[in-house]
Amino acid sequence: MSDTQWPVWEVFIQASPGISHKHAGSVHAPDAEMALQNARDVYSRRSEGMNIWVVPANAITASSPEDQGSFFEPSNDKPYRHPTFYKIPEGVKYL
Amino acid sequence: MDEQKQIDAFEAKIAAGVKIEPKDWMPEAYRKQLVRMMSQHAHSEIVGMLPEGNWITRAPNLRRKAILLAKVQDEGGHGLYLYSAAETLGVDRTELLEQLHTGKAKYSSIFNYPTLTWADIGAIGWLVDGAAIMNQTALARGSYGPYSRAMVRICKEESFHNRQGYEIMMQLAQGTPEQKAMAQDALDRWWWPAVMMLGPSDDQSPNSEQLMRWKVKMESNDAIRERFIDRTVPQAEFIGLKVPDKDMKFDEKTGHYTHGKINWDEFFDVIKGNGPCNAKRLKDRVDADKKGKWVREAAVAYATKRAKEKEVA
Numbered sequence: 001m002s003d004t005q006w007p008v009w010e011v012f013i014q015a016s017p018g019i020s021h022k023h024a025g026s027v028h029a030p031d032a033e034m035a036l037q038n039a040r041d042v043y044s045r046r047s048e049g050m051n052i053w054v055v056p057a058n059a060i061t062a063s064s065p066e067d068q069g070s071f072f073e074p075s076n077d078k079p080y081r082h083p084t085f086y087k088i089p090e091g092v093k094y095l
Numbered sequence: 096m097d098e099q100k101q102i103d104a105f106e107a108k109i110a111a112g113v114k115i116e117p118k119d120w121m122p123e124a125y126r127k128q129l130v131r132m133m134s135q136h137a138h139s140e141i142v143g144m145l146p147e148g149n150w151i152t153r154a155p156n157l158r159r160k161a162i163l164l165a166k167v168q169d170e171g172g173h174g175l176y177l178y179s180a181a182e183t184l185g186v187d188r189t190e191l192l193e194q195l196h197t198g199k200a201k202y203s204s205i206f207n208y209p210t211l212t213w214a215d216i217g218a219i220g221w222l223v224d225g226a227a228i229m230n231q232t233a234l235a236r237g238s239y240g241p242y243s244r245a246m247v248r249i250c251k252e253e254s255f256h257n258r259q260g261y262e263i264m265m266q267l268a269q270g271t272p273e274q275k276a277m278a279q280d281a282l283d284r285w286w287w288p289a290v291m292m293l294g295p296s297d298d299q300s301p302n303s304e305q306l307m308r309w310k311v312k313m314e315s316n317d318a319i320r321e322r323f324i325d326r327t328v329p330q331a332e333f334i335g336l337k338v339p340d341k342d343m344k345f346d347e348k349t350g351h352y353t354h355g356k357i358n359w360d361e362f363f364d365v366i367k368g369n370g371p372c373n374a375k376r377l378k379d380r381v382d383a384d385k386k387g388k389w390v391r392e393a394a395v396a397y398a399t400k401r402a403k404e405k406e407v408a
Contacts, residue, residue, distance in 0.1 A: 005188060005189040006395075008179075008182070025176060025179055025244075025245075025248075026179045026182075027175070028188065029394075030394050030395045030397075030398035030399075031398035031401060031402065033401075034394060034397075041172075042172050042175055042176075045165075045169070045172065045252075046252075062118065064118065065116065065118050065119045065120075066120070
């Protein structure tokens with residue numbers, strides 16, 4: 001661990017109760033507890049959140065942009081997953 | 096895919112307004128230019144803490160002191176967002192700081208001017224942050240996702256910086272004759288450096304057509320400068336101060352102000368390292384880094400100890 005090049009932690013903030021955490025940015029820190037404190041200092045100086053997650057950046061596995069097409073293909077040909085696929089006669093209510 | 100096809104796909108994406116993300120394919124020139132811009136920008140944020148930090152212990156009252164502390168803390172945060180954004184392109188923060196500390200990397204010319212009086216803190220917030228906001232709102236529309244998102248965040252926070260600076264100037268301008276003179280003196284000294292910090296004029300800095308097409312640069316320096324001047328001159332007039340440019344006048348036909356000749360020799364001289372405070376800023380930055388070393392070492396020692404304790408338990 002070099003002097004300032006500590007591990008990177010991705011920061012996710014929950015802005016208000018009941019909504020999902022959203023990516024805010026990243027911080028460097030030697031451990032999780034300090035990552036949490038750094039994240040608070042850097043990303044919530046103006047009441048941006050009520051809960052913070054910090055996740056080691058190297059623990060995140062991401063899909064690759066080059067494979068975007070084939071990776072998401074399985075859902076593209078299934079319009080029947082959307083409610084608008086179905087024709088319901090006018091006059092039928094609550095559907 | 097061959098290189099030309101990749102470039103075409105990359106440019107089509109940008110033309111369609113899609114942001115480029117870290118793992119996307121990008122031309123080497125794009126990556127290089129962005130690392131250069133983001134790191135210079137990050138350096139400017141943290142060097143910018145120094146001239147203002149100079150007045151924290153001498154702020155005129157507790158309200159002003161709390162505000163200035165919060166502003167300087169914000170600048171540190173902005174530096175961090177930008178170093179993080181640069182790191183998404185595969186450089187290390189340590190490496191970037193090393194370039195700053197050895198004088199290899201540049202930062203904004205404006206921070207090489209001294210803060211002689213309290214009014215300078217007003218002038219910096221009003222003029223320097225004002226000019227930076229003009230530049231940064233343009234950059235927020237840029238094509239690189241992490242840079243653009245950092246800019247959006249920074250612009251939101253800068254608007255307080257801008258207003259608190261104007262408020263300081265306004266209060267001084269409405270004060271005793273001595274206080275008003277102090278405000279005018281700060282405006283006199285900071286006006287031209289602020290006008291210049293937006294970069295060389297377009298004929299001296301031909302904006303690469305490629306950087307514009309790649310949305311790395313969004314607007315020409317002169318266009319951003321014109322907007323800054325158009326917005327700032329009436330703000331000065333409103334509080335009874337006068338920008339130190341005898342040739343400044345409003346052109347009814349264009350709806351813009353025309354300004355006098357800019358002393359570009361001074362600008363390039365400051366960039367080269369011959370400004371009033373270049374050496375001091377660099378020394379203070381290196382000293383701050385050295386003085387903070389024990390804190391970083393303690394943090395690592397603590398983390399290591401805690402990890403060991405966990406192992407035992």
